[in-house]
Amino acid sequence: MRWPPWSHKSHTTGGNDDDSEDQQQQAISTTAINKALNSLTWESFTRPQTLIPTAILTTAILSGARFHRRYLRRFPDATSIPTAYFRHRSVFGKVTSVGDGDNFRIFHTPGGRLAGWGWLPWKRVPMGKKELRDNTIHIRLAGVDAPELAHFGRPEQPFARDAHQWLTSYLLNKRVRAYLHRPDQYQRAVATVYVRRALDFPIPFRRRDVSYEMLRRGLATVYEAKSGSEFGGKAKEEKYRSAEWWAKVKRNGMWKGFRRNKEWESPREYKTRMGAEEQVNGKEGKK
Numbered sequence: 001m002r003w004p005p006w007s008h009k010s011h012t013t014g015g016n017d018d019d020s021e022d023q024q025q026q027a028i029s030t031t032a033i034n035k036a037l038n039s040l041t042w043e044s045f046t047r048p049q050t051l052i053p054t055a056i057l058t059t060a061i062l063s064g065a066r067f068h069r070r071y072l073r074r075f076p077d078a079t080s081i082p083t084a085y086f087r088h089r090s091v092f093g094k095v096t097s098v099g100d101g102d103n104f105r106i107f108h109t110p111g112g113r114l115a116g117w118g119w120l121p122w123k124r125v126p127m128g129k130k131e132l133r134d135n136t137i138h139i140r141l142a143g144v145d146a147p148e149l150a151h152f153g154r155p156e157q158p159f160a161r162d163a164h165q166w167l168t169s170y171l172l173n174k175r176v177r178a179y180l181h182r183p184d185q186y187q188r189a190v191a192t193v194y195v196r197r198a199l200d201f202p203i204p205f206r207r208r209d210v211s212y213e214m215l216r217r218g219l220a221t222v223y224e225a226k227s228g229s230e231f232g233g234k235a236k237e238e239k240y241r242s243a244e245w246w247a248k249v250k251r252n253g254m255w256k257g258f259r260r261n262k263e264w265e266s267p268r269e270y271k272t273r274m275g276a277e278e279q280v281n282g283k284e285g286k287k
Helices: 008-039 048-072 160-171 210-216 234-250 267-286
Strands: 090-100 103-108 137-141 175-183 189-196 207-209
Touching (some): 090 137, 090 160, 090 189, 137 210, 160 210, 207 210
Parallel strands (some): 137 189
Antiparallel strands (some): 090 175, 175 189
């Protein structure tokens, strides 16, 4: 007997049919899964059509990770640069500040413009001091010693301001490449630095050695410390000494009238004298 659609039994019976259909579908799905698992063998993983794409994908992922680590990894400061980089690699970045006549800071931009620095929204060099704090590499120019500005209670050395102003105008906001030699005791990276300038006469964008340019202008001397000197090779040292010699002959910068000035002293002599005076004053203070 067919029950009317409003009947309670009709609804009950219909519900049982739905449950039965659901159970049948679940059983079919479970059977299909079991068959698929039972039919899966290691032979499917050893077939060329499986091995070759897997090998290609794995190689691509590992190569990409290695390429990024080797060429596109950004270093926030000099202490984060791996030891293996020194004497073998260089860093590229934008000069954000100049602290003295022979040192400055760069924001490391690995890969340069080709990697998106300067034109991709998420790869822009910060401008504010707060953003740049603890986020720049401190570079010390290799092979040169510039006159000292006033700091740590020491007076300013003659021509210190000239050297600082020239280096600032020559490098600030410019992109430079620094060939790393070694770290120093002040958490800086000693490096030979090159810059290309659009308004360089007579050849625009010619690569310039910053240390050499300072020496030939008489704004720095060849580094003369008994220990810790770094030139980047014997040929580079000879080139620097030749540039200093010609600056003396032409009386450029600090070499103007230095032979007649009995009080003239090199940056190294100045540091030695200041250190000796501070040591004597320290001993007298303790007495």
